[in-house]
Amino acid sequence: MGPDARGAPRHRRVLVTGLGTFWGGRVAQALEDDPDVEVIVGLDTHEPTVELERTEYVRVDANYSILSRIVRATEVDTIIHTFLVVDPTQMSNRAMHEINVIGTMNLFAAASAPRSTVRNVIVKSSTMVYGCAPEDPVWFTEDTPRSRPARMPIERSLEQVEGYVRDFAEDNPHVNVALLRFSNVIGAELETPLTRLLKLPLVPSILGYDPRFQFVHEEDVIRSILFAFEHDLPGVFNVAGDGMVPWSEVAALCGKRTIALPPVGTGLVTLPFRQLGIADVPREYHALLKYGRGVDNRRLKQFGFRYSYTSAEAVEAFIEAVRLRRTVGQSEPAYTYERDVEQFFRHSPAVRRDRPL
Amino acid sequence: MAAMVRKATATRSTSRTRRAPARAAAPDRGSDAEVVAAEGDDGGLPQVEDGERMMLPVPAERLEDPDDLEDIRLSDVNEWGRSERMRELARRLYDPIYRHWFRVEWEGLEKIPSDGGALLVANHAAAIPSDAPVIMHGIETELGRPVYGLADNFFRTLPVLGTLWNRVGGLPAHPDNAYRLLHQQGQLVLVFPEGAKGPAKTFDERYQLRRFGRGGFVEIAMRAGVPVVPIAVVGAEESMPTLFRVPSLARALGVPYVPVTANMLVAGPLGLLAYFPAKFKLRVLDPVHFDVPPNQERYSRSRVMDESEAIRDQIQVALYDMLRARRSVWFG
Numbered sequence: 001m002g003p004d005a006r007g008a009p010r011h012r013r014v015l016v017t018g019l020g021t022f023w024g025g026r027v028a029q030a031l032e033d034d035p036d037v038e039v040i041v042g043l044d045t046h047e048p049t050v051e052l053e054r055t056e057y058v059r060v061d062a063n064y065s066i067l068s069r070i071v072r073a074t075e076v077d078t079i080i081h082t083f084l085v086v087d088p089t090q091m092s093n094r095a096m097h098e099i100n101v102i103g104t105m106n107l108f109a110a111a112s113a114p115r116s117t118v119r120n121v122i123v124k125s126s127t128m129v130y131g132c133a134p135e136d137p138v139w140f141t142e143d144t145p146r147s148r149p150a151r152m153p154i155e156r157s158l159e160q161v162e163g164y165v166r167d168f169a170e171d172n173p174h175v176n177v178a179l180l181r182f183s184n185v186i187g188a189e190l191e192t193p194l195t196r197l198l199k200l201p202l203v204p205s206i207l208g209y210d211p212r213f214q215f216v217h218e219e220d221v222i223r224s225i226l227f228a229f230e231h232d233l234p235g236v237f238n239v240a241g242d243g244m245v246p247w248s249e250v251a252a253l254c255g256k257r258t259i260a261l262p263p264v265g266t267g268l269v270t271l272p273f274r275q276l277g278i279a280d281v282p283r284e285y286h287a288l289l290k291y292g293r294g295v296d297n298r299r300l301k302q303f304g305f306r307y308s309y310t311s312a313e314a315v316e317a318f319i320e321a322v323r324l325r326r327t328v329g330q331s332e333p334a335y336t337y338e339r340d341v342e343q344f345f346r347h348s349p350a351v352r353r354d355r356p357l
Numbered sequence: 358m359a360a361m362v363r364k365a366t367a368t369r370s371t372s373r374t375r376r377a378p379a380r381a382a383a384p385d386r387g388s389d390a391e392v393v394a395a396e397g398d399d400g401g402l403p404q405v406e407d408g409e410r411m412m413l414p415v416p417a418e419r420l421e422d423p424d425d426l427e428d429i430r431l432s433d434v435n436e437w438g439r440s441e442r443m444r445e446l447a448r449r450l451y452d453p454i455y456r457h458w459f460r461v462e463w464e465g466l467e468k469i470p471s472d473g474g475a476l477l478v479a480n481h482a483a484a485i486p487s488d489a490p491v492i493m494h495g496i497e498t499e500l501g502r503p504v505y506g507l508a509d510n511f512f513r514t515l516p517v518l519g520t521l522w523n524r525v526g527g528l529p530a531h532p533d534n535a536y537r538l539l540h541q542q543g544q545l546v547l548v549f550p551e552g553a554k555g556p557a558k559t560f561d562e563r564y565q566l567r568r569f570g571r572g573g574f575v576e577i578a579m580r581a582g583v584p585v586v587p588i589a590v591v592g593a594e595e596s597m598p599t600l601f602r603v604p605s606l607a608r609a610l611g612v613p614y615v616p617v618t619a620n621m622l623v624a625g626p627l628g629l630l631a632y633f634p635a636k637f638k639l640r641v642l643d644p645v646h647f648d649v650p651p652n653q654e655r656y657s658r659s660r661v662m663d664e665s666e667a668i669r670d671q672i673q674v675a676l677y678d679m680l681r682a683r684r685s686v687w688f689g
Contacts, residue, residue, distance in 0.1 A: 134513040137533035208516020249432045263516050316429050
């Protein structure tokens with residue numbers, strides 16, 4: 001393995017974190033189709049949820065304590081770090097800290113170990129790092145600092161993660177680091193606090209505010225990660241669809257009406273609904289439902305990336321998929337990972353692997 | 358109707374294979390136009406020449422081609438939150454006030470560029486400023502160009518008002534917003550460098566310009582490479598004069614200032630909304646061009662402060678000149 005063989009056929013060995021998540025699974029699936037990619041190793045705490053042909057799955061604990069052994073043994077040259085929690089409702093703050101901060105720390109410790117073979121790192125972050133405040137510009141560029149210091153645990157943890165990314169990039173100038181900050185991701189396969197709100201019969205909004213939202217379709221998310229992988233993009237990039245759509249219009253695009261929550265004591269009003277498990281407007285989203293957030297997506301476009309969906313189109317695609325699913329149910333049978341079966345297909349001498357799949 | 362039918366058939370006949378190249382080649386909508394404009398001076402970002410290169414296939418479930426942004430958008434709220442329909446409605450409602458209440462007269466309107474970006478800078482007055490709507494309405498009706506007004510972030514925190522203000526062309530005053538509008542989109546941007554200190558001043562300080570901030574507006578104009586067009590406004594001060602302020606109440610409410618106005622004494626609580634029919638006269642001064650290269654990281658602080666001070670002086674001199682010629686507050 002040369003230090004970096006850019007150009008003509010590269011035999012890349014890729015490590016994907018968060019294989020069990022939507023992000024990691026879909027990225028690994030797409031990488032399997034790329035003949036340049038020789039080896040794909042996927043890490044997660046639980047089994048993959050999508051069917052994979054040749055990706056090797058390794059079960060690890062949440063904070064990747066055995067990671068440096070894996071990196072050394074597999075000699076990967078690229079790490080795609082998708083295992084970052086950006087949905088604050090998914091787990092406790094402590095669990096999130098373990099995954100985001102400690103996981104990333106261990107990952108970079110492994111990647112920067114002496115004689116490490118890692119030359120490319122792609123990290124999935126979120127535009128949440130920009131925060132949300134009335135002082136914000138309409139568009140955040142990659143260099144705009146946030147207006148107010150981070151208070152929410154999720155924002156603080158992402159900020160620390162990005163700190164590790166910056167330190168790593170500084171200490172390892174021979175490694176190409178791409179940090180992708182994704183705007184509100186929307187799509188049928190992915191559940192986020194916003195998609196949950198949009199699936200409610202009445203979409204909660206905050207009285208007197210109609211902020212504008214930017215969305216990025218889940219397909220564009222995967223495409224942008226692969227784009228960063230193919231082109232060895234250096235630096236920080238915002239990933240968000242063109243245009244911003246007022247929240248009331250987002251609801252209208254989904255064929256819903258909005259229900260206004262009071263601007264003060266929003267948390268108090270939604271508390272009973274949250275306790276009953278009917279609906280939750282996480283407190284991280286209160287400011288967002290007042291002021292919205294826009295990010296400048298032009299840097300990635302200057303490097304040649306083309307979005308398939310604008311913000312409005314992403315919302316439309318999402319709601320169409322939701323409607324379809326509601327009518328015909330889950331079209332594909334849910335895949336379950338069977339360790340023995342997967343091992344058989346990958347390693348048994350009985351399986352002929354030389355034929356194109 | 359016919360157009361709708363045509364669109365529906367066109368959508369159906371577009372296949373997945375045709376979509377990708379059409380997408381790459383089509384002149385993109387919306388903010389893409391700016392990308393082209395911005396590419397010349399993007400600060401040395403390397404250009405990747407393979408925009409049309411095929412991506413790795415990603416499974417897609419969609420069949421139809423969402424080709425036009427306008428087709429699926431339900432409102433006309435643009436990327437700045439401005440809605441031309443709302444703006445039109447606001448213009449219709451405001452026109453009688455502009456014409457018959459304030460009886461606005463302009464002088465030197467031709468000095469405002471008919472195309473390209475320019476930063477409009479004016480003096481700021483009245484407890485609830487009446488000058489911003491007058492300037493925006495005047496230029497939009499007389500010149501047919503949209504004007505984006507930059508206002509204190511405080512506006513954005515107000516329920517209903519903040520959103521309405523945004524829909525009719527108001528924006529939070531952030532340098533990035535001004536730069537993008539001026540440099541990349543060649544728009545007219547209105548800013549009051551005095552900030553909240555202008556409308557907060559009491560009646561005995563009328564037409565005495567406050568400090569012009571730290572000259573940030575000059576720096577933005579330099580960076581964007583656009584001229585500053587100073588505007589002197591007479592009449593706003595008398596439309597809602599502040600008698601005194603209540604700082605303790607302002608602190609308690611968390612607002613920049615709480616004025617007690619003459620309008621309140623005359624009209625009670627209604628005085629919060631009702632302006633006196635002061636005669637408005639506006640004079641557009643000669644545009645100020647800075648011959649400095651745009652897009653610099655920073656500009657000489659002393660140069661910025663000098664230019665800012667010079668523009669402030671110009672407006673102050675013009676105000677004194679106009680006030681000398683004014684016979685009556687109500688009739689001009």
